[in-house]
Amino acid sequence: MSKSPLRILGIDPGTNFLGYGILEVQGKEIRVIESGVLTLTHLSASDEKLRRIFERTTSLITIHQPRELAIEAPFFGKNIQSMLKLGRAQGVSIAAALAQNIPYTEYAPRKVKQAVTGKGGASKEQVAAMLEHILQIPVRGELSEDASDALGVAVCHYYQISGKVLPGGKGNNWTSFVKQNPKRILP
Numbered sequence: 001m002s003k004s005p006l007r008i009l010g011i012d013p014g015t016n017f018l019g020y021g022i023l024e025v026q027g028k029e030i031r032v033i034e035s036g037v038l039t040l041t042h043l044s045a046s047d048e049k050l051r052r053i054f055e056r057t058t059s060l061i062t063i064h065q066p067r068e069l070a071i072e073a074p075f076f077g078k079n080i081q082s083m084l085k086l087g088r089a090q091g092v093s094i095a096a097a098l099a100q101n102i103p104y105t106e107y108a109p110r111k112v113k114q115a116v117t118g119k120g121g122a123s124k125e126q127v128a129a130m131l132e133h134i135l136q137i138p139v140r141g142e143l144s145e146d147a148s149d150a151l152g153v154a155v156c157h158y159y160q161i162s163g164k165v166l167p168g169g170k171g172n173n174w175t176s177f178v179k180q181n182p183k184r185i186l187p
Helices: 046-064 080-099 109-117 124-135 145-162 174-180
Strands: 006-012 017-026 029-039 068-072 104-107
Touching: 006 046, 006 080, 006 145, 017 046, 017 145, 029 046, 029 124, 029 145, 046 080, 068 080, 068 145, 080 104, 104 109, 104 145, 109 124, 109 145, 124 145
Parallel strands: 006 068, 068 104
Antiparallel strands: 006 017, 017 029
16 A cells, blocks of 8 residues: 655745645655746735735645645845745745644755755756756746746755755765766756
8 A cells, every 4th residue: 555645835935926836746756736826916905915825825725735835935135125025925825834734844045946956056947947857847938937936845845854865964965965866966
């Protein structure tokens, strides 16, 4: 009897565009169940945007029954107001997961890039190219950056919880990572 598949909801938070992706993992197979973007640019009121984020996250959880939420952490930029808005969007998504007893894990953008490409400083294009290879779906030109980022967060989380080697992880070194994962290394 095989174990039931693991579903992970990945979210790239934002108050104008919120990317999401649902991965299903069974054995060594990873497949995308759904990905997309919640567009909120037509709304001007912050409370309405946050309500819609909560509703969409709740809906995704209800429909797809993920066991875990992986969410990208807001990064510090030049505009503190933007960072605060991102933090609110992230918090609302986390609250929606917690309301349904779904645990969450937060990942810094650099950690996601490191997990997906092997390079913490990788470009969005490099991350998208590697996601195409890992997930066997078209990403570049097909998905928005937000949806692609959300899938990257979900893949990062899968690698983290499955014990798959992450560069720089405990008891790990770059040489052993390259030997174990030659297709995950970009030129």
